[in-house]
Amino acid sequence: MRPTASILHLDLDAFFASVEQRDKPSLRGKPVIVGGIGQRGVVSTASYEARRYGVRSAMSMAEARSRCPHAAFLSGRFDAYRAASAVVMERLRSLSPAVEPLSLDEAFVDLAADPEFDPDTVPELVDRLRRDVAELTGGLTASVGVATSKLMAKIATEIDKPDGSFIVAPGTERDLLEPMPVTVIAGVGPATAARLHHVGVTRVGDVWRHSEAELIDLLGQAAGASLHRLSRGIDDRAVSSHRENKSVSTEDTFETDIVDRAELGLICDALARRTAERLRKAGLSGRTVTLKVRYHDFTTHTRSTTLPGPTDQSRLIVATARRLLDATDTGGGLRLLGVGVSGLADWVQDDLFAEEADDAPEPLEQEPRLPADPPRAHEWSPGMDVHHDEYGDGWVWGRGLGLVTVRFETRHTPVGPVRTLRADDPALTPGHRESPSPVAGTVEE
């Protein structure tokens, strides 16, 4: 725990709705609701005027309409939001190199990462920051909290929101936390709050009566240990300015449930292509393809396949998602379909890049188990080798999905069978454990 209040949290007030009011003067002072405007939309952001009618984020649009029928309902202009966000993030980076955006409208800044940081100047710094944000964005207001930790900084932001700020004096954290509802603690949502309520915990101070072991027993290892610490204001989480993406996904909720499998197949293909495009745009590729389906009763299932190596190729992601869909019961129709890719690698499987990689210095102490250079995507062609080590922990790399004729050696037969397989046949993937397990092969004409 750092001794000085040097973690800053900034949150733009009713961000999407405020951008709309900024750009359309006729909306100023009036209830504005941004969100999905279709049959099954939900509220993304409500202006403070709309909040007076009880409209909240994540509420269904249907309910928002009945609560506030005269509001302006807008579907959102994300380019405008991204532009305003970029201006604010840039201003935050002028305070310190350590800026961690949480979303378009929110970020942490570690002020102490600036060598010239002076704790005595924080109040002025905050006032100037909020003035600059308003000026640079054409009038958007921000709320700011500063404290000795992320937890307390974020809580502080809420204290004088909107258009205000609060600095938590070091040492006062527990007094501030004690009367607050437990749900102010990061990671305590409705399900956890309900469990805590069962053991008489509704406020943060109530948590203190329970040992770490009791909390772990109730909530599980990670959540229990985390709540035990955070409830006491103990939070050493660092502000991290370069977090890597872990997954990319695209999903769609339909206006009405879709039953027709051919139609679902085409939608699945389109979602997979969009996910692949976004991967390529981000210079990423991934190994695990996940299909998500939601039924009429809102039950949600996922099915995933891990490929032998990362890909960003539409064809492979489309085909993999399709096979997952084919194996999924869509009997009563689907409300939602989604395709995601995870297990991301940030190298691009691209011939140009692979040549550059050849020139890169050899990494030392690299086990020869996996190729030192990123594997290169290729089409299967005659004469190409298929490698597995003794346990099948080799690799194969396929971009095509046609048929491949492979002559296998196996652990038991030096000249094994010739088999014609689809390029995505499990027998060609590492870790395949059919007996006898193929250990090597050659692609034949």
Next chain:
DNA sequence: TCTGGGGTCCTAGGACCC
């Protein structure tokens, strides 16, 4: 007219390897 879309992290069980 209930319940978006983009994510992150955790848990738990099974397979497999050592």
Next chain:
DNA sequence: TCTGGGGTCCTAGGACCC
């Protein structure tokens, strides 16, 4: 022959966040 842990990877689901 029986017993046994630890570690990793994969899959599926759930909670949570903005």
